[in-house]
Amino acid sequence: MSYQIISIAGLLYIIAMPLYIIYLLTKKDKIGYSATAALCIGILIHLFGFIQRFKEMYDINHSIIRSIPITNLYESLVFFVLCLVIGYLILEWKYGKKGFGVIVSIIAGIAIGLTELLGITKEVQPLVPALKSNWLLAHVTLSFISYAAFAISFVAGLFHILMISENRKSFKYILSTTILALMFFLILSVIIDMATRANQNSLKIFHSTLGNSSPFVVILSWSALIAFIFVFWRWGEVIVRIFTEFKIDANLLEDITYKGIAFGFPLFTIGGLVFGAIWADQAWGRYWGWDPKETWSLITWFVYAFYLHAKFIRGWSGAKTSIIAVVGFLVTIFTYLGVNLFLSGLHSYGSM
Amino acid sequence: MEKLKLENLNEKIWNFFASVDLAVALFIVISIAAAIGTVIPQQLEPEATIRFFSKFLSMDTSLKIHDIVSLLDLNNVYHSWWFTFLLFMFALNLIVCSIDRLPNLLKSYKLLPQALSMKVLESMPLKRQLILSDVSNLKEKVSETLERKGFYVIFFETPEGIQLHAKKWSKTRLAVYLTHFSILVILAGALLGTFFGFRGHMNIVEGTALDFIISDEGKTIPLDFQILCEKFEVEYYENSAVPKAFRSYLKILEKDKPMMINGKETVILEVNEPFSYKGFNFYQASYGFQPTEHAEFRFTFFHDNNKKIPINVKFEEKVRIPNSSVLFSVIDFSPALGIDEEGRLFNMTTDMINPAVLVEFEAQGKKTQQWILKKIPQTWETPYGKLRFDELWGAQFTGLQVRKDPGVPLIYFGSILLCIGLFVSLFLRPMNYFVIIDKNKVIFYSPTLKGKVTIEKELNEIIKKLKGEEK
Known part of the structure; x- marks a missing residue:
């Protein structure tokens, strides 16, 4: 089955994370290459799985355009990871820097982990009539490519904030180290959740840590989380030092933050908002209806419009703009996952 | 004052x-x-x-x-x-x-370019200087390198040497205003739709016609034509309750006469495939179960020599099976017949997932009953011949979404402008360099730090080229 193949790719992405960390700490080129190799092999397996899934869907739908596997939450998460890792590998190849491979592999790992832990179906499902449209391909692929671009700008923006913060008391420093700590905790929790699962049905996010039935484990997990935040806060400069040693400077990070948004924003506008509106117009008879998904897409759009105006008209630079980029991606995540999990609306194909 | x-x-x-x-x-x-x-x-x-x-x-x-x-x-x-x-x-x-x-x-854009003073140049945030040993044709070399990169180059003679202005994509600054204008177009379209458009729905039962729309605000909006739903059907995926497609077969009636639409009398309306008539747009939106007086069960009887004879009956109406004295009637109906764990029959939903009829036969005073399921051919065999249950017609309504919105063309036009404006303003950013050539010294100035990494990269390439040609 295609999802088993994709799980193997997910495993490789998770393996890439410690490899990148070891590389950054030891500076041994061989380990750096093996980390990149893990991602590259992961992508090849992922693409193979993607094609397998396409074939499985084609057997049901008999239409090439409508068999691209991007029709439910599982497939979209997987497609997001595919775009993210490919985007990162292009960046690594272009700039020759492996600095934030760690965080990219963490995001990829969390996304693949969520497909296991949210209890969503991984089976190939037949298309419901509303999704039978050629706009599906254009709308969904462009949206997720832009999400991946926003993710890369988030990673670069986060490190940019950390790089230029003056001391441990500054808001920038606390913000960036806390988010990094939360991401490390989340990926570890996801890994432990998957490693300790008794059976498929008992799977739930945080079931082995913050949401465990034993109060002891819960207290331990919370303490671990706080310890993570403290450790990142206390030794955050180590990251700055390592980045400096690898000649990743604040300017480069700011530039990548901007490029991610400059690339993602037009794609999001055309694919997410415009194509979405056209499709809604054809399927539901209205181009805009303040559905939660539509509304949150507009909010995402406003946040990134804010970024561009602050940068180009107001002449903001440095931490202020990068914080907007970080907030922008958090809003993007809510638009993508939060709306499906917490709010109801017409985009229910993406729910569980 | x-x-x-x-x-x-x-x-x-x-x-x-x-x-x-x-x-x-x-x-x-x-x-x-x-x-x-x-x-x-x-x-x-x-x-x-x-x-x-x-x-x-x-x-x-x-x-x-x-x-x-x-x-x-x-x-x-x-x-x-x-x-x-x-x-x-x-x-x-x-x-x-x-x-x-x-x-x-x-x-x-209309201003004639003028040489800048050294003071202005020195205040620019980016400066790169290089000394070359070969000074022949330096001016040509620099301008050629820049022109090859797509720049438009002009020269000035100044006391400090030759001043060179290189510009690329300077007109793309206008794209920002195109983007802003497009948003205004979209807002205007939305305004037009709010004041001169409306949305509503029609629920038309199979076999009936309607000549009014219920608007979203609950008002009745009369139409000067009628829409007749001849037939409505839902297709399901095999062995599944997931609908594959649903469609209405509609006719537009003007004074009880069907109109030709795209050369056909019957319009087939499906999800994602709307049609429009007289400025109204119709969308297949929903459906539901609603039994009516005129509902009829449609069967096909297979006669001995495999001749197919259609039989339509109303609920509990007694009809003779062709060429026999046997009477049959429908005494029960289930849109989605299922069997529970204890083998009892029950109805799952009102969607026609697995339509079935309970038929009663009456032969020489003896009554027998049998379930006939549309999707299971084995159940079509009866003691009196093969009787296929085709459909229950007239018991479902089709839910149409109706809209009239004169603002839509503006929305589409604005969206196209928005995409063009954004792509041009974000992908083709204007570039400017000022260069001073003084004997063997070449100084590059950039008036902006926006995209500093890119600018530095490009400058490095230019400098490398100039130096490379020297060797």
Whole structure:
């Protein structure tokens, strides 16, 4: 089955994370290459799985355009990871820097982990009539490519904030180290959740840590989380030092933050908002209806419009703009996952 | 004095509406307002709001909150006066900002370029200097290298040497205004739709015609034509309750005469494939079960020599099976017949997933009963011949979404402009270099640090080329 193949790719992405960390700490080129190799092999397996899934869907739908596997939450998460890792590998190849491979592999790992832990179906499902449209391909692929671009700008923006913060008391420093700590905790929790699962049905996010039935484990997990935040806060400069040693400077990070948004924003506008509106117009008879998904897409759009105006008209630079980029991606995540999990609306194909 | 004050005030108001601060403030305020609308239920009935808040708060507090919510229209955010006001401010901001800035930009294109003083050049944030040993044709070499990179180059003779201006994509600054204009077009389209358009729905039962629409506000809107639903059908995936497709076979009747649409009398309406007539757009939206007087069960009887004879009967109506004395009638119907764990029959839903009829035969005073399932051929065999159950016609309605919106062409036009504007302004950013060539010394200046990494990269390439040609 295609999802088993994709799980193997997910495993490789998770393996890439410690490899990148070891590389950054030891500076041994061989380990750096093996980390990149893990991602590259992961992508090849992922693409193979993607094609397998396409074939499985084609057997049901008999239409090439409508068999691209991007029709439910599982497939979209997987497609997001595919775009993210490919985007990162292009960046690594272009700039020759492996600095934030760690965080990219963490995001990829969390996304693949969520497909296991949210209890969503991984089976190939037949298309419901509303999704039978050629706009599906254009709308969904462009949206997720832009999400991946926003993710890369988030990673670069986060490190940019950390790089230029003056001391441990500054808001920038606390913000960036806390988010990094939360991401490390989340990926570890996801890994432990998957490693300790008794059976498929008992799977739930945080079931082995913050949401465990034993109060002891819960207290331990919370303490671990706080310890993570403290450790990142206390030794955050180590990251700055390592980045400096690898000649990743604040300017480069700011530039990548901007490029991610400059690339993602037009794609999001055309694919997410415009194509979405056209499709809604054809399927539901209205181009805009303040559905939660539509509304949150507009909010995402406003946040990134804010970024561009602050940068180009107001002449903001440095931490202020990068914080907007970080907030922008958090809003993007809510638009993508939060709306499906917490709010109801017409985009229910993406729910569980 | 008075006049001066007034002018001063005017200017202040103008600058306020032209400012990017207002734009940024509106981004934030509109976002927060829109977000509130996705959390608080957007329903006008007080119960909805109270039920929502009583999930987290006590009943008393919820009732009090409801008062605030309805006072501020928080249960109808997107159509409230203050949200409309915010959007109006947004539009005004866009208009004033463009009027404020665009003429200056256009003027700057018309200005004849002039040599800059060293003082201006030295104040630019980026400077790179290189010394070359070969000074022959240096001016040509530099300009050729820049021109090959797509720059437009002009020269000035100055006391400090030759001053060279290189420009690329300077007109793309206009794309920002195209983007802003496109948003205004979209807002205008939305406005047009709000005032001159409407949305509504029609539920037409199979075999009947309707000549009015129920609007979303609950008003009845008469049509000067009728829509007849001849047939409605739902297709399901094999062994599944997931609908594969659903479609209506419609006819437009003008004075009881069917009209030709695209050369055909019958229009087949499906999800994602709307059709329009007289400015109204019709969308296949939903369906439902609604048995009526005129509903009839449609069977096909297979005669000995495999001749197919259609038989249509009403509920409990007794009909003779062809060439026999046997009477049969439908005494029960199930749209979705299922069998539970104990082998009992039950009906799953009102969707026609597995339609089945209980038929009673009457032969020489003896009565027998049998379930005939549309999807299971084995059940078509009866003691009196093969009887296939085809469908129950006239027991479902098709739900059509109807819309009339003269603003849609503007929305599409605005969207296209928006895409073009964004792509040009973000992918083709204007580039400017100023170069001083003084004997064997070449100095590059860049007036901006936007995209510093890219600029430095390009400068490095140019310098490498100049040096490379030297060797």
